[in-house]
Amino acid sequence: MARENTSRCATSQANRLHQYATFYVDHLYCGIEVLRVQEVLRPQQMTRVPLAPAMIEGLINLRGQIVTALDMRRRLRLPQRVSTELPMNLVVRVEDRAVSLLVDDIGDVVEVHSDTFEEPPQTLPAAQRSAMKGIHKLDGRLLVVLDTDRILQLDDIGQPPALHGLDEI
Helix, strand or coil, X not given: CHHHHHHHHHHHHHCCEEEEEEEEECCEEEEEEHHHEEEEECCCCCECCCCCCCCEEEEEEXXXXXXXXXXXXXXXXXXXXXXXXXXXXXXXXXXXEEEEEEECEEEEEEEEEHHHEECCCCCCCHHHXXXXXXXXXXXXXXXXXXXXXXXXXXXXXXXXXXXXXHHHC
């Protein structure tokens, strides 16, 4: 009986469901753990930050809270969006603060099994691979799972770690 329970537990761990809030950045279909997402906002008015790294688009005022907005196209070293396309704000919680990830479009919340998960391919550019936890193979497409904490570590791609303190301006 004990072996049977252990076997069931191992099987349930291997087939664990994960929920991701999905979005698009250029041609990539991306996801972040749904529990990290605070809210999704339409395009917001932004205040530029002088001398900030290029990936920091600016600051937004979110009901009195100053939130750093990070351009995901620049973070992943993808082509810039056309100036007529306004980015959506995916506000995520990181430690005790909020950060807005600027993305092209918002998807849905999806549930995927852990058995579809794979490590990031070594063929991807370092700037993209460093921001990923891995990928899930879905029907007809790949879900790129991003690591929220690593996305904000700008120093791993040659930029100063300038996010610390910007939300205190």
